[in-house]
Amino acid sequence: GQQVMQIPQYQHVQEGEDFTTYCNSSTTLSNIQWYKQRPGGHPVFLIQLVKSGEVKKQKRLTFQFGEAKKNSSLHITATQTTDVGTYFCAVGGGGGSYIPTFGRGTSLIVHP
Amino acid sequence: DAGITQSPRYKITETGRQVTLMCHQTWSHSYMFWYRQDLGHGLRLIYYSAAADITDKGEVPDGYVVSRSKTENFPLTLESATRSQTSVYFCASSRDRGFEQYFGPGTRLTVT
Numbered sequence: 001g002q003q004v005m006q007i008p009q010y011q012h013v014q015e016g017e018d019f020t021t022y023c024n025s026s027t028t029l030s031n032i033q034w035y036k037q038r039p040g041g042h043p044v045f046l047i048q049l050v051k052s053g054e055v056k057k058q059k060r061l062t063f064q065f066g067e068a069k070k071n072s073s074l075h076i077t078a079t080q081t082t083d084v085g086t087y088f089c090a091v092g093g094g095g096g097s098y099i100p101t102f103g104r105g106t107s108l109i110v111h112p
Numbered sequence: 113d114a115g116i117t118q119s120p121r122y123k124i125t126e127t128g129r130q131v132t133l134m135c136h137q138t139w140s141h142s143y144m145f146w147y148r149q150d151l152g153h154g155l156r157l158i159y160y161s162a163a164a165d166i167t168d169k170g171e172v173p174d175g176y177v178v179s180r181s182k183t184e185n186f187p188l189t190l191e192s193a194t195r196s197q198t199s200v201y202f203c204a205s206s207r208d209r210g211f212e213q214y215f216g217p218g219t220r221l222t223v224t
Contacts, residue, residue, distance in 0.1 A: 104154035
């Protein structure tokens with residue numbers, strides 16, 4: 001199946017600092033989705049990227065899809081305690097593979 | 113609007129017993145998925161279904177059985193539970209291939 005590496009595994013930040021998580025694949029991706037899971041909760045869909053070089057924003061969150069469609073990033077500006085949770089990327093492979101493979105996630109811990 | 117529900121939410125069973133986890137969605141989504149989530153492994157796909165009576169294996173199918181006689185239900189059965197199947201199980205649904213997934217609240221299963 002599709003291989004995807006997500007880094008870092010954990011990130012501690014002070015409230016107000018920025019945060020970035022990366023999702024990398026060795027093969028070209030058809031699309032990438034990002035999900036957030038709060039502690040004790042279930043994954044919740046945030047966004048999907050499909051175009052090379054695509055950048056989408058949701059308030060303080062910025063999502064980017066690499067030009068080669070092999071990597072993606074999620075950047076949070078000025079973190080808040082409500083941003084705490086694990087962020088997962090889910091990648092769809094090229095050639096029409098429609099079953100996403102999830103990365104292992106990045107756990108964000110925000111210290112007040 | 114119930115969305116997607118899972119039952120039971122918590123289950124303790126003994127090694128060797130059969131246990132069935134239920135998943136029900138009210139959106140008439142075509143695709144349904146079962147994942148297990150363990151520390152350090154993220155979300156791993158067990159089985160998925162593209163429509164009623166169509167199922168396929170995911171990354172970790174051994175020891176599990178699924179069926180989908182109706183679009184809205186996708187039960188997961190552990191035929192003979194083992195301790196290694198202690199995990200949190202999430203069911204998800206998707207409108208069509210390549211679309212975002214909506215996750216249920218999860219079932220925490222402990223096998224003693």
